[in-house]
Amino acid sequence: MAPGGRLEVLAVHTVGVWRWKDIPKDLQCVICENAFELPCAQCDAPGDSCPPAFGSCGHIFHLHCIGAWLHRDGVRSEEQGTCPMCRQLWQYAPQQPANGASSSSSSLGNLMEVQLNAPSSPVADDAMAEEAEQLEMFIRSSALASAALDSQS
Numbered sequence: 001m002a003p004g005g006r007l008e009v010l011a012v013h014t015v016g017v018w019r020w021k022d023i024p025k026d027l028q029c030v031i032c033e034n035a036f037e038l039p040c041a042q043c044d045a046p047g048d049s050c051p052p053a054f055g056s057c058g059h060i061f062h063l064h065c066i067g068a069w070l071h072r073d074g075v076r077s078e079e080q081g082t083c084p085m086c087r088q089l090w091q092y093a094p095q096q097p098a099n100g101a102s103s104s105s106s107s108l109g110n111l112m113e114v115q116l117n118a119p120s121s122p123v124a125d126d127a128m129a130e131e132a133e134q135l136e137m138f139i140r141s142s143a144l145a146s147a148a149l150d151s152q153s
Contacts, residue, residue, distance in 0.1 A: 014131055020052055023060060031065035031084060040064045054093040059085045066090065 020036050028035045029052075036052050040062035043050040053063040061069070061084070069084055083090050 023052060027060065029060070029062045029065050031061055031069055034062070036060070036062070042068070055083055055088075056091040056093045057083050057086050057088045058093075059083050 023036050026035070029040060032041045034040060039045055039050045042064040043062075051063050052060050053066045054060055055066075066084075070081055070090055079087070081090055082088060
């Protein structure tokens with residue numbers, strides 16, 4: 001404790017929160033029942049490795065969840081390859097990459113929003129802004145690296 005019985009703040013830690021753009025905050029994948037901010041049952045961590053898959057019918061699922069759904073065994077032939085919600089033939093909706101860039105990576109069209117939560121003070125605000133900028137640059141470079149790997153395979 002600081003003199004006078006006051007608490008002294010030794011460090012301010014920020015907490016990063018991310019979510020996919022264009023997906024409502026409370027929406028969840030109906031196949032695994034996890035929110036899109038969380039990984040699907042097959043993934044260990046959320047993010048670029050567990051992107052949402054947008055159907056032409058307007059429904060959204062984790063990419064791995066819809067993949068498993070479409071290729072499951074023991075299903076009547078008329079249900080094979082259909083959307084779990086509306087039973088229309090499943091087709092992936094075309095995604096427009098951010099900033100007009102061309103890429104085969106489906107996650108580039110749905111960049112993540114990053115929000116850092118911490119107590120507000122001039123020093124903390126500057127540190128948060130710098131950390132948010134670094135985190136956003138890391139996310140973009142990871143997405144671009146992923147797109148480059150996708151184009152090579």
